[in-house]
Amino acid sequence: MNALQLGWVGLGNMGNPMVLNLLKAGFEVTVFNRTKDKEGPLLTAGATAATSLHQLIETADVVVTMLSNDTAVKEVFEGPTGLLAAAIPGKIIINMSTVAPETSRYLHTLCQLHQVHFIDAPVSGSVKPAQDGTLVILVGASSEDYETAQPLFDALGKIAIHVGAPGVASSAKLAINYLLGLNLQGIAETVLFAEKNGVSKQDMLNIINQGACGNGISNIKTPAILNDSFPAAFALKHLVKDLRLAKEAGLDSPLIHPLYDSYAAAEQEGLGDQDVMAIISSLQLK
Ligand code: NAP
Numbered sequence: 169m170n171a172l173q174l175g176w177v178g179l180g181n182m183g184n185p186m187v188l189n190l191l192k193a194g195f196e197v198t199v200f201n202r203t204k205d206k207e208g209p210l211l212t213a214g215a216t217a218a219t220s221l222h223q224l225i226e227t228a229d230v231v232v233t234m235l236s237n238d239t240a241v242k243e244v245f246e247g248p249t250g251l252l253a254a255a256i257p258g259k260i261i262i263n264m265s266t267v268a269p270e271t272s273r274y275l276h277t278l279c280q281l282h283q284v285h286f287i288d289a290p291v292s293g294s295v296k297p298a299q300d301g302t303l304v305i306l307v308g309a310s311s312e313d314y315e316t317a318q319p320l321f322d323a324l325g326k327i328a329i330h331v332g333a334p335g336v337a338s339s340a341k342l343a344i345n346y347l348l349g350l351n352l353q354g355i356a357e358t359v360l361f362a363e364k365n366g367v368s369k370q371d372m373l374n375i376i377n378q379g380a381c382g383n384g385i386s387n388i389k390t391p392a393i394l395n396d397s398f399p400a401a402f403a404l405k406h407l408v409k410d411l412r413l414a415k416e417a418g419l420d421s422p423l424i425h426p427l428y429d430s431y432a433a434a435e436q437e438g439l440g441d442q443d444v445m446a447i448i449s450s451l452q453l454k
Pocket residue numbers: 177178179180181182183201202203206234235236237239240243244264265266267291292293294295401402403406407
């Protein structure tokens with residue numbers, strides 16, 4: 169059994185498999201999710217349920233949040249029912265959701281006011297790496313907090329890269345998701361262009377994956393493109409959020425604006441809850 173008592177808020181596509189890995193690694197984990205029925209499978213796997221955020225932070229040394237967006241994370245931290253209202257000095261809160269660097273710095277300041285340690289630790293990698301415990305964890309924290317959280321990172325990822333203070337990891341996360349957006353848009357446009365000129369999707373994806381342009385993400389998304397089926401591993405609406413945050417954080421490169429517009433249009437067309445690779449369905453119509 170691992171000595172750190174953990175609390176976890178947010179059992180969506182990512183939170184669920186991440187908690188399972190912590191349980192497998194021997195941590196005691198107390199969970200809290202807004203929609204209660206998502207807690208069921210984890211309780212069966214050995215987690216305990218908290219009835220409130222206050223109860224969660226009272227029982228845990230370290231609380232992790234893995235929530236949709238900045239608004240959700242702020243709601244869980246702040247206010248009379250939020251984590252900080254019941255936080256005892258010395259606790260650690262780790263936010264692993266993707267949020268604005270500005271939000272991470274704000275949460276850090278708020279935590280300091282409560283003498284709570286704050287770690288900004290967004291992840292690169294989707295549901296499969298979350299299940300396999302092979303996420304790439306980007307860490308913004310003091311060196312001391314980074315070391316304290318290392319056993320938890322070991323259970324969740326293949327590497328935890330300490331990039332600087334809170335806020336810096338969120339910036340790194342927005343940068344890598346910009347590249348993700350470019351990659352998926354590029355694959356979608358390439359496959360559709362080839363198909364219009366008589367090259368099957370199967371052949372074009374084979375050419376991509378067998379050649380120097382193939383990469384981890386092109387391989388992962390190939391079955392979804394071939395089956396024309398996009399159940400969310402990483403919901404398209406979350407990439408729209410990340411590209412918007414990147415723009416707001418100062419990204420003003422030639423491709424960010426049309427890239428954001430393309431994914432935002434796909435969300436407007438009703439594809440927000442589909443996997444991000446559903447961008448190809450949106451482009452197919454154009
Ligand atoms: P998700 O499946 O949409 O789950 C979102 C979670 O946030 C759910 O537990 C949801 O609760 C909770 N939530 C949303 N609004 C809330 C609020 N106002 N108060 C309390 N809880 C709230 O998202 P996900 O795919 O797990 O992603 C989580 C975070 O990780 C996001 O920031 C995303 O950008 C990032 N991320 C995702 C991936 C990926 O591949 N999926 C990869 C890397 C990073 P309910 O169950 O009640 O709705």
